[in-house]
Amino acid sequence: MIFLSIIVDENTKVVVQGITGKQGSFHTQRMLSYGTKIVAGTSPGKGGSEILGIPIYDTIEEAVKESKANTSIIFVPAPFAADAVMEAAEANLSVIVCITEGIPVHDELKFYWKVKEKGAILVGPNCPGIISPGKTHVGIMPTHVFKRGNVGVVSRSGTLTYQISYNLTRLGIGQSTVIGIGGDRITGLSFVEVLEMFEKDEETEVVVMIGEIGGRDEEIAAEFIKDMSKPIVGYIAGLTAPPEKRMGHAGAIVEGGVGSAESKIAALKKSGVEVGKTPMEVAEIVARKMKR
Amino acid sequence: MIFLSIIVDENTKVVVQGITGKQGSFHTQRMLSYGTKIVAGTSPGKGGSEILGIPIYDTIEEAVKESKANTSIIFVPAPFAADAVMEAAEANLSVIVCITEGIPVHDELKFYWKVKEKGAILVGPNCPGIISPGKTHVGIMPTHVFKRGNVGVVSRSGTLTYQISYNLTRLGIGQSTVIGIGGDRITGLSFVEVLEMFEKDEETEVVVMIGEIGGRDEEIAAEFIKDMSKPIVGYIAGLTAPPEKRMGHAGAIVEGGVGSAESKIAALKKSGVEVGKTPMEVAEIVARKMKR
Amino acid sequence: MRLLEYQAKQIFKNYGIPIPKGEVAKSIEEVEKIAEKFNGKVVLKAQVLVGGRGKSGGVRKATSVNEAKKIATELFGYNIKGHIVKKLLVEEMLEIKSEFYAGFTIDRSSKSIVAILSTMGGMDVEEVAAKYPQKIAKQKIDPRWGLWDYNLRNLLKNSSSPKELWSDLSDILRKLYNIMISYEAELVEINPLALTPQGLVAADARLNIDDNAIFRKKELFEMREITEESEIEKEAIKFGLNYVQLKGNVGIIANGAGMAMATMDLIKIMGGEPANFLDVGGGASKEVVEKAIEIITKSGVKSIFINIFGGITRCDEVAKGIVDALNRQKIGIPIIVRLSGTNEEEGKNILKKLKNIIVVNEMEEGAKIAVDLAR
């Protein structure tokens, strides 16, 4: 039996939506350097040409037909990103990674259900993507901070994901899969869904869950964790965020006490999760757990 | 093992949507006389009162909670009927029979998918309902023309259903279940779905399928029939209907040769279906089949 | 409800779709005035709701004002498949480089809206579909999510439309879809969608609105008055009757479209010719039945066969309508009545008292008598 990472692995065949844009072409190059199998790109109107040796198509329908891609990554600008997600879902891709930030939430409400109906996995939007170190990278992460290993990382925040993975790697601890589920109010994946995958994943021994203020996703995850066999280490950003101030992410609003950092940390601790106060401390806790 | 009829039987518990209207109360009385288990009715604003001994609720949600109804029948006028179907689906009823005629087709497009997602069966709209003679009647059919037996009847036309069932009964042939799927462009059930149920139904020996001009549902059914074990007898109305003339039903438009009576009859015959030229002849063919 | 071309074009224009310059004329004088504006280079289009209008000579080109007047003289009052031409749409002559077909309709099989685009416009689209199926691109539009740009991209791609027109075609398709949704249409269509030196123009326009949705669109009531149903059909609509006049001599009244068609078919099988399709609908009142008899009688039939199998329709109510019709109208032709189903006995009892009525038990019997008496 081979050990499969969750969601993506070395067999993942990627189509890049918006491959000719500034971000799209830059990160395509970086993913290629990492060894990601990028088989196609789309850019409406530019079909028939190619970039970085990758054929460009006008539509995902055509790209999938020609390249057999099973995963897409989206760099399309916010006003058009919802359409790109809908198109990817309609084309029956099994994994859709949406990097784009700033998508209107009413658009997200629509494509969430389309993706759900199609049975696809949506990573993001407003996320850094997903990496299975040493296998594939479908995202925009600084790949040099990761190392193949046995810690699963799931996070709502891009940069905090890099920070904590960096701290882990510095301590010699590698990662099985690192996934940023995105910081928007509506995300394709919830913590619970990812925790469930890590629980089943043979490569993963410990899971790091990086949350932040806003919403109830961490509280719901805390309930789920009670039945998990693998140890979870937590981090919650926003202890010093004043109530009722917008902290950038649409998701990072303290809604009248519900969803505060305190409430989330308390819920996690109640489920036996050790919560680090700083990114460094998170890595140190993981190191302790790994030694056992 | 007991012999179950398809879709509804003596255990069906019915809530009547629009029970206080003229049609609603009239047909509730008639269904009750037939022995149908009507356990609740709805009429927004009139909740708390009762009619014909049946408690009235403001919402289906409440009616289902209190009465444990699993099936609804809708007599709500066309402008509000789509809302009633949506409400019934949301309340997780497993069978929804929509009698109402004249529902806007764009409304039908919406509730079709809602019902589908909920995994419910929608009979209609614009249909006479469904009867399992001797067991239950969830509809507006003239019950005295039916008789318990082993012929399944499925039809797009209400009155033709009565006519042909009447002809069958006159020849001493009873029916297992008689179902009018409705004459609108968008119907909850297709011929194929009902044929599939009849094929599996132990009570049914022969199936009568009553179609009419318009659409391709009969042609699609003809394909399916090739793999059926039970004999099918067909009838198609509209041989003399001139092309491009509206024949009342939104469904009954001849669309440039496709969906003509000739095309349907030919498709059925190709699948080995005997097609009667008159309702009487249909009954006579069934009689012959039953004797074998 | 199908709108006349000029009515549909007005709506298309309101939604930002380019249409040719032109006006509606009801007289030769008006045609002259309009034609002068375009130096006589105009197309004259008969405003009738008939398929194959062009092939029947209902669309004609003029190169001078005098020619336009001459054509108008021929067209006014012209009978196209039973429809008399009363209005002409007089439009500028377009310089057409190529013709597209663009439209949306409802796909009953997939329970969705379907977008259709073809680079072979100008012809009968069913003909294109039959002869060159690969030339007709279709895309399903899921009613839950509506139209997205990717639907259009797939459509454009599969239609092999030239890329330089993608943006303009998308724009027109999006507007057409908005009309489809706002007007709750069954069909909205531009054929041909003409490519001219000035860009894409809707050279023709078709908009069929779902009759069941018209109650929500008050502004259409007025338009319906104008559409060219015959007087008798207009009256039928007012009473909620589904009525279509045909050429035979046996009048038919039935409940349910299926039953009405089956009755027509039966008349034919018995050797007669049905004079009409008439469905009184479900749960018809006696007033509606009375009106139905009046309409059929007016159309000059030789016999009337009333074939009712009551479900939601009550036989006693139908019988009362027959009584009222006989009391108030002069009906010189035989009426054959067959009543079965809900309240059958009550209905038959009411009819017992009447003369001039032949009551039968079976539809086959009734059809036969009706045909025999119409000879």
Added chain:
Amino acid sequence: MRLLEYQAKQIFKNYGIPIPKGEVAKSIEEVEKIAEKFNGKVVLKAQVLVGGRGKSGGVRKATSVNEAKKIATELFGYNIKGHIVKKLLVEEMLEIKSEFYAGFTIDRSSKSIVAILSTMGGMDVEEVAAKYPQKIAKQKIDPRWGLWDYNLRNLLKNSSSPKELWSDLSDILRKLYNIMISYEAELVEINPLALTPQGLVAADARLNIDDNAIFRKKELFEMREITEESEIEKEAIKFGLNYVQLKGNVGIIANGAGMAMATMDLIKIMGGEPANFLDVGGGASKEVVEKAIEIITKSGVKSIFINIFGGITRCDEVAKGIVDALNRQKIGIPIIVRLSGTNEEEGKNILKKLKNIIVVNEMEEGAKIAVDLAR
């Protein structure tokens, strides 16, 4: 983007929701004029975007014109939680029989829109939810199918609203929902929805529009100008920075909201006080970084900690922004910089040439130095 009460009320009115009679005043004279129209019986409401405005004395009642003027004198320039009152909404005094809460917002857990109705309006809805959960009725609205009447019936039923108000409440809820959808709102709310002898009236109005959707709503650009963000916050918005001013003395610049918050938390843990939240966003340009430094410097901090972990953001671009800031601005305070991730080496190389910059490798180290230097 949250609208001021009077802006939201104007939109509510356009959608047919009854609002109290009244006008906005910017001066005592204007207050006097408006108050006279209502014989001095008015409510004066400070137009500031602050929660608990009523409890802070921002909503006051007058029974005479003189009293209204006196209250206005007190309210103009009044500081409510850091917001200076510049405008008053002067409205007729309503005769309120009872108060409802009605609103729609987005439910992130169920990925749907949620309708909320309570017969206990007028209070803080979170407080009601905590103390009397059964008094808050909620209904999920599936974004695929939108709002249907049955959603409203279930809501009305579960809220135990009086039946005689069902029709009027439904009407207002339907209009509120239309606003929610048309304006792509995150929240639309009436609290209290007042029952008066003249019927239901939106005594207050709240409308929060999704910032991400504002590009589609040109007419809101103007309104945003008016909403009372501080000048410095307005400038930040212009450059796409997510900036919130706080009370500490250690300035923070980070990329990503999570990282910015973690950095704030770290400053606190190290014994300092964060002066702000500032997220330069993903893929920030050097111009944006330069602007961020300018904004933070202006706010009078003692040290600045720039904490970047680049993914889509490139460290070299950030470093260039720092260089530009130092070249063009007079910055008299220490800047601590931590760069990791994409193009980290290039960024560090650029910074090497600079004085006045403390480059660190770890965020914990940087935070500690920034706190120490701010003392």
